[in-house]
Structures are given as structure tokens and as C-alpha cells.
Amino acid sequence: xxxxxxxxxxxxxxxxxxxxxxxxxxxxxxxxxxxxxxxxxxxxxxxxxxxxxxxxxxxxxxxxxxxxxxxxxxxxxxxxxxxxxxxxxxxxxxxxxxxxxxxxxxxxxxxxxxxxxxxxxxxxxxxxxxxxxxxxxxxxxxxxxxxxxxxxxxxxxxxxxxxxxxxxxxxxxxxxxxxxxxxxxxxxxxxxxxxxxxxxxxxxxxxxxxxxxxxxxxxxxxxxxxxxxxxxxxxxxxxxxxxxxxxxxxxxxxxxxxxxxxxxxxxxxxxxxxxxxxxxxxxxxxxxxxxxxxxxxxxxxxxxxxxxxxxxxxxxxxxxxxxxxxxxxxxxxxxxxxxxxxxxxxxxxxxxxxxxxxxxxxxxxxxxxxxxxxxxxxxxxxxxxxxxxxxxxxxxxxxxxxxxxxxxxxx
Numbered sequence: 001x002x003x004x005x006x007x008x009x010x011x012x013x014x015x016x017x018x019x020x021x022x023x024x025x026x027x028x029x030x031x032x033x034x035x036x037x038x039x040x041x042x043x044x045x046x047x048x049x050x051x052x053x054x055x056x057x058x059x060x061x062x063x064x065x066x067x068x069x070x071x072x073x074x075x076x077x078x079x080x081x082x083x084x085x086x087x088x089x090x091x092x093x094x095x096x097x098x099x100x101x102x103x104x105x106x107x108x109x110x111x112x113x114x115x116x117x118x119x120x121x122x123x124x125x126x127x128x129x130x131x132x133x134x135x136x137x138x139x140x141x142x143x144x145x146x147x148x149x150x151x152x153x154x155x156x157x158x159x160x161x162x163x164x165x166x167x168x169x170x171x172x173x174x175x176x177x178x179x180x181x182x183x184x185x186x187x188x189x190x191x192x193x194x195x196x197x198x199x200x201x202x203x204x205x206x207x208x209x210x211x212x213x214x215x216x217x218x219x220x221x222x223x224x225x226x227x228x229x230x231x232x233x234x235x236x237x238x239x240x241x242x243x244x245x246x247x248x249x250x251x252x253x254x255x256x257x258x259x260x261x262x263x264x265x266x267x268x269x270x271x272x273x274x275x276x277x278x279x280x281x282x283x284x285x286x287x288x289x290x291x292x293x294x295x296x297x298x299x300x301x302x303x304x305x306x307x308x309x310x311x312x313x314x315x316x317x318x319x320x321x322x323x324x325x326x327x328x329x330x331x332x333x334x335x336x337x338x339x340x341x342x343x344x345x346x347x348x349x350x351x352x353x354x355x356x357x358x359x360x361x362x363x364x365x366x367x368x369x370x371x372x373x374x375x376x377x378x379x380x381x382x383x384x385x386x387x388x389x390x391x392x393x394x395x396x397x398x399x400x401x402x403x404x405x406x407x408x409x410x411x
Contacts, residue, residue: 001032003039003046007094009061016108018062019069022098023106024122024129026074027140030100030298031124036093044127051091054080058094060380071107071119074098075299075344077353099298099344102147102181105132105140147181151301154243155179159303161237162245167215167226168235170309172250172270174278176361177243177303178286180345184242184296188221196223196238196293206281206399208234242294244286248278250306255318255326269318269328270306273392276376279304279358280399287354291346304339304361317369320389331370339365351403352381378408386411 002021008014025031037046059078067073077097082090107119121132121140132140159177186192197216205212212234213225221240226232236246251274254266283302290296308315314333318326341364343357355377362374373379375387376396383400385393385407400407 001034003037003044004033004035005038005050007035007052007058008065009058015065015069016110018065019108020120020122020129022066022074022076022096023070023108024124025098026076026101026106027104027121027123027132028100028125030098032098033096034093035096049093051083051093054082054090054092054094062094062096069109071109072103074101074106075342077344100182101299102144102151103299103342104144105137151179151181151183154241155301155303158237158239158243158245159305162235162247163305163307165224165226165235165237165247167228167230167232168247169231169233169249172252172306172308172312172315173247174250174275174282175245175247175305175307176279176282176286177245178283178290178300179243179302180241180290180294180296180298180300182296182298184290184294186240186242186294188218188223188240193218193223197225200225206284206402207277207395208281238289238293240294242290242296244289246282246286248282250308251275251278252308252315253318253326255316255328257316257328266326267316267328268313269316269326269330271326272317272319272329272374273376273389273396275306275317276358276362276374277392277396277399279362280354283358283361284354284403287343287345287350297346298344300343300345302341302343302357302361304365306334306337306365308335317366317371320391321387329371330366332368334368337365337368339363351405354403355381355383355405382406382408384408 008018021033036050036052038048038050040047062078079095080092081095082092084090105121107121109119110116111118121137122129123132155177162177163175200213204210215226215229217224223238226235233249238244251271252268253271255269256266290300314335316328316333317330318328320326339361341357341360344353356379359377359379366374376384378384383396383405388396397407
């Protein structure tokens with residue numbers, strides 16, 4: 001825990017100071033920065049509050065500073081604790097939660113300016129911040145490289161296992177795999193299996209409802225779940241280290257493009273609204289497995305594939321936004337599109353960060369279709385309602401309100 005009496009923007013060269021404090025915690029075992037609490041320098045105990053204005057611009061400035069001054073970026077959670085949440089201009093504390101990082105060592109770029117080409121590797125040493133020497137940097141890089149290679153191998157193996165599971169229906173399929181960078185753990189035993197089966201059998205899943213999983217099993221250090229014994233709409237694997245994977249039937253619709261010929265011959269295309277809903281629902285449950293069931297924390301990596309199958313025709317992306325019919329809006333068709341992103345587990349502002357992660361994952365995937373991003377989601381964690389088809393408004397609005405995600409209604 002590190003207390004700061006004032007917000008960083010009140011200090012000269014505040015960007016480098018913020019980056020240094022965040023990197024120092026990430027390069028150690030993680031920690032929390034609390035801005036707005038004065039501390040006793042001798043005892044490091046907070047002695048008085050100094051609440052200051054809390055604005056979305058402040059959070060944006062801090063995130064931009066970390067992107068600008070850290071290499072690699074530290075995935076941290078910046079959230080506010082207001083004195084009076086109902087106040088039109090709230091004041092309070094800024095809390096920056098920094099998880100232990102498997103992607104280090106993290107360097108602060110620049111001494112006074114990011115362009116002076118210096119790199120410093122800070123770390124917490126008890127209550128003080130120190131800087132790594134060359135030997136420490138080399139050791140940290142070697143350890144992080146070895147860990148990353150191992151986790152990437154697990155990510156690819158788990159994704160291969162879910163996409164080749166014979167219980168899935170043949171044809172178009174969405175598959176999503178999540179692997180925490182620092183593994184968690186939960187026991188594979190009879191008591192845990194019965195609790196797991198009971199929980200999933202009774203669960204009400206966002207967008208899917210009840211009876212998503214009705215068949216359960218055990219594999220090597222994992223539990224499995226599916227809609228049925230074969231030709232299942234949903235199949236999922238939940239691993240003992242907190243990794244998880246889920247494959248579901250792909251939402252295809254007949255859609256038209258702008259050519260005269262195609263207006264009489266609709267082509268099978270991915271229903272973009274339903275793709276986004278599937279990713280939100282699956283990612284929400286997989287992160288819950290990692291953070292809650294397996295106790296993993298810090299960062300994780302997610303991998304998404306949209307596949308029409310070996311014998312399927314290449315598809316584009318379609319939407320019914322602004323039209324009663326589905327229209328193709330992508331410039332390229334694909335048999336397989338892949339996206340990958342990093343995300344933060346177990347954060348205080350979990351729902352907003354979930355949307356941010358889904359936005360990054362879908363953008364990486366949609367670019368295979370010649371589309372920059374999934375416009376239904378914003379990269380600051382909001383639902384962009386005007387980008388959804390009208391038939392999806394009620395469902396996505398209900399989900400957003402239920403989990404506490406802001407909805408943007410202006411185009």
C-alpha cells in the first residue's frame with residue numbers, strides 16, 4: 001500500500017512519477033496506490049484525507065501517461081472512491097490497483113522526457129523504490145520469457161482442445177479461451193465436481209438463459225460441461241490452473257450486400273450483434289472461473305476464433321443496424337478469423353474492464369474482415385447503443401444495467 005497526499009497531476013513531471021510508482025509495484029509483487037491520503041513518513045500510516053476532484057478526464061490522463069511512459073504497459077485498475085457519489089462534481093480518493101505482472105520487467109521510458117531514450121526498471125524494496133541493475137534486469141527478462149512461453153503453450157493447447165472437442169455441433173463456431181498469466185488452483189475431486197455440476201446446472205447465463213449445460217464430465221486436470229452428450233450447442237472446459245475455454249454454435253444469418261445481384265441472393269454472414277453478445281457472455285463467465293473458482297489474479301490472455309469449419313464457405317460480417325434486413329458491412333470474407341488480447345482479472349471496476357477486453361479482442365478479430373473494430377463496444381468500457389441493431393437494444397441494455405456498464409446513447 002502506497003499513500004499519496006495529492007493526485008499526480010499536481011506535481012511537476014507527474015507522468016514519469018506515476019509510471020515509476022506503477023512499474024515498481026508491478027515489478028515486485030503488486031500493490032495499491034491510494035491518492036488523497038496523507039501519510040506519516042516515519043510510520044507509513046495514513047493520518048488525514050485530502051479528497052480531490054474525480055473526473056473521467058483524470059482517469060483518461062493517467063491511462064494515457066502509462067501507455068506513453070511504460071514498456072511494456074502494466075494492466076492496472078484505476079477506480080474512484082467518492083465522498084458523495086450523488087454529488088454533481090464528486091471529490092474523493094483515486095485507487096490504482098496494480099497486480100503482480102508476468103509480463104515484466106516493466107521500464108519507465110525517459111528520465112525527464114519519454115524521448116530521451118533512457119530506460120529505468122524500478123521495483124519496490126520494502127517501503128522504498130529502488131532500480132534494477134543490469135544483472136537483475138537480465139534475470140527478470142529471462143524469467144518472464146520462460147513463463148510467457150509456457151503460458152502461451154497452454155493457451156494454444158487449450159484452444160486446440162476446445163475447437164476439436166467431438167461433442168460440438170459441426171459447422172460455424174465461436175471459440176474463446178482464457179489463460180491467467182500467473183496460474184491459480186482449484187482441486188479436482190468429488191466434492192468440487194458435485195459443487196461445480198450443481199452450480200452450472202442451476203446457472204442463469206447472460207443472453208443464454210438456463211439449461212446451457214446439462215452434461216458434465218472430468219478430463220485431465222479439468223472439468224468439462226456441454227449441452228448434451230453429442231452435437232452440443234455449448235461445450236466448455238474448466239482447468240485446475242484457472243484456464244478455461246468455451247465453444248458455441250456460430251450465429252450466422254442471411255445477409256445482403258450493396259450489389260444488385262447480391263440483393264436477390266443473400267449470403268451467410270456472421271451476425272455481428274450476436275457475436276459481440278456471445279463474447280461478452282463467455283468472457284464474463286471464464287474470467288469468473290479464473291478469479292473466483294481458481295483464485296487467479298493479475299493479468300490473463302484471451303484468444304478468440306470465428307470459424308465456419310473445414311467445409312464451410314467464407315463469411316463476412318453483417319448487421320441490421322438502420323435496416324429491417326441484415327446487410328454485410330465487411331470488405332473481406334474469411335473461413336477463420338483470430339483475435340487475441342490481454343486483460344485484468346478480479347478488478348474493482350470489473351464490468352467496465354470486461355467490456356474493454358471484449359472490445360480489444362473483437363477488434364483484433366474483426367480486422368481480418370477489413371473492419372477496424374466492433375463499434376458496439378467502446379475501448380473505454382461502454383456500450384455504444386447506436387451501433388447495435390434495434391432488435392438487440394433491449395437485451396444489451398438489460399445486460400449493461402445489470403452489471404453496471406455505462407451505455408452511450410449519442411452517435
